Amino acid sequence: MRIAMIGTGYVGLVSGACFSDFGHEVVCVDKDARKIELLHQNVMPIYEPGLAELVASNVKAGRLSFTTDLAEGVRDADAVFIAVGTPSRRGDGHADLSYVYAAAREIAENLTGPSVIVTKSTVPVGTGDEVERIIAEVAPTSGAKVVSNPEFLREGAAIEDFKRPDRVVVGTDDEDARQVMRDIYRPLSLNQGAPLLFTGRRTSELIKYAANAFLAVKITFINEIADLCESVGADVQEVSRGIGMDNRIGGKFLHAGPGYGGSCFPKDTLALLKTAADNETPLRIVEATVQVNDNRKRAMGRKVIKAMGGDAHGKTVAVLGLTFKPNTDDMRDAPSLSVIAALQDAGATVRAYDPEGVEQARPMLPGVEFSASPYAAAEGADALVIVTEWDEFRALDLGRMAKTLRTPLLVDLRNIYPAAEAERAGLELVSVGKPRKG
Numbered sequence: 001m002r003i004a005m006i007g008t009g010y011v012g013l014v015s016g017a018c019f020s021d022f023g024h025e026v027v028c029v030d031k032d033a034r035k036i037e038l039l040h041q042n043v044m045p046i047y048e049p050g051l052a053e054l055v056a057s058n059v060k061a062g063r064l065s066f067t068t069d070l071a072e073g074v075r076d077a078d079a080v081f082i083a084v085g086t087p088s089r090r091g092d093g094h095a096d097l098s099y100v101y102a103a104a105r106e107i108a109e110n111l112t113g114p115s116v117i118v119t120k121s122t123v124p125v126g127t128g129d130e131v132e133r134i135i136a137e138v139a140p141t142s143g144a145k146v147v148s149n150p151e152f153l154r155e156g157a158a159i160e161d162f163k164r165p166d167r168v169v170v171g172t173d174d175e176d177a178r179q180v181m182r183d184i185y186r187p188l189s190l191n192q193g194a195p196l197l198f199t200g201r202r203t204s205e206l207i208k209y210a211a212n213a214f215l216a217v218k219i220t221f222i223n224e225i226a227d228l229c230e231s232v233g234a235d236v237q238e239v240s241r242g243i244g245m246d247n248r249i250g251g252k253f254l255h256a257g258p259g260y261g262g263s264c265f266p267k268d269t270l271a272l273l274k275t276a277a278d279n280e281t282p283l284r285i286v287e288a289t290v291q292v293n294d295n296r297k298r299a300m301g302r303k304v305i306k307a308m309g310g311d312a313h314g315k316t317v318a319v320l321g322l323t324f325k326p327n328t329d330d331m332r333d334a335p336s337l338s339v340i341a342a343l344q345d346a347g348a349t350v351r352a353y354d355p356e357g358v359e360q361a362r363p364m365l366p367g368v369e370f371s372a373s374p375y376a377a378a379e380g381a382d383a384l385v386i387v388t389e390w391d392e393f394r395a396l397d398l399g400r401m402a403k404t405l406r407t408p409l410l411v412d413l414r415n416i417y418p419a420a421e422a423e424r425a426g427l428e429l430v431s432v433g434k435p436r437k438g
């Protein structure tokens, strides 16, 4: 199959590289000439484990190429995937669909034959109808079909997720389009038996939002239970284990922490609420989730201040981990942004270390000093705060940390370290959802 991937970001680049690895011929298109230039030099514009090797091998095999010229990518394509961004529209939280519609128009102008146009971007219910209308207006005789195929990969494990998904959702009622999608995903179903779930287009669009909202609810639920644990002297990690062993609940997404962030949950929950409001069908559980999570991120800054004795003026806080999760350089809506803002607002100086996120973080975090290692960040600081659970923070030399810090205080917002280990090292430990000492 010949595939064009419009948008070469976290989703488009991984999807394009994986499709080419399945044996398809893939052209990845992006308007951002800098990204395409980097890719031509085999430099990845994003950090994602395994991606550089996957891209290099498929470029070498002649199945994967990059261009800024959409017409070149779309020419003779069996399927054109739209994987452009759908950020929150400034001001009102609706999904900004201008990139999707601009891409649809440009695709329609350059179609050379019947093709399947596949929306991989996360888009509100009804967007496929509008894409179809645009294609019909610009290219009335093209015979193109519009399909929804939302993406569920997670940054940091994106290749594995793409190649071994729990399911692939395809929304279309058109049998020819279904067949094209079966052919595209066949290598996947042959190898792993990953189910292809066919639905109507609107249903498929909603599945993506419902999935993200449910996961956001699950995280927020355990975060509130963590607060209750602190008040009543229970341990949230044991509560998570105890409820997660029930198959109806499941153990994933039950890690209490500083609140969800990232490029998807915050914007997608907001966009879903807008769809709900527009249709006069309020989603109160999701509304509460958004509100609770927003409050939580800054509250984590206050938690640090409280641990330092209630006054942050003139104090230095070392923050480990800035990206919204480990194994990515993505800083979009990262909880670290709110935690650090709360600390700075209270008069603290913040020193930070992150393995991959500093390039994106620097312009977003004015006033923060960036360090070359966790120990350099901790030098003479009044508290060490783990915000993102990168693997390299899981085996810190706590004894060394206790000596490096001015005040031996560790605020572990990811519950990486057991109390006994911190205590042995001479650190005072503040965790999330754990019984208080004394």
Ligand code: NAD
Pocket: 006, 007, 008, 009, 010, 011, 012, 029, 030, 031, 032, 035, 070, 083, 084, 085, 086, 099, 102, 103, 106, 120, 121, 122, 123, 151, 152, 153, 154, 155, 263, 264
């Ligand atoms: P991104 O911002 O990393 O990438 C989008 C790319 O599209 C950019 O490189 C941009 O230059 C390019 N672009 C925009 N308009 C274009 C056009 N007309 N022609 C060519 N290129 C164009 O975004 P992302 O994180 O990859 O997300 C893309 C979509 O996938 C969003 O709808 C998002 O919600 C969804 N999604 C993201 C993830 C994730 O983990 N990032 C997971 C699942 C779904």
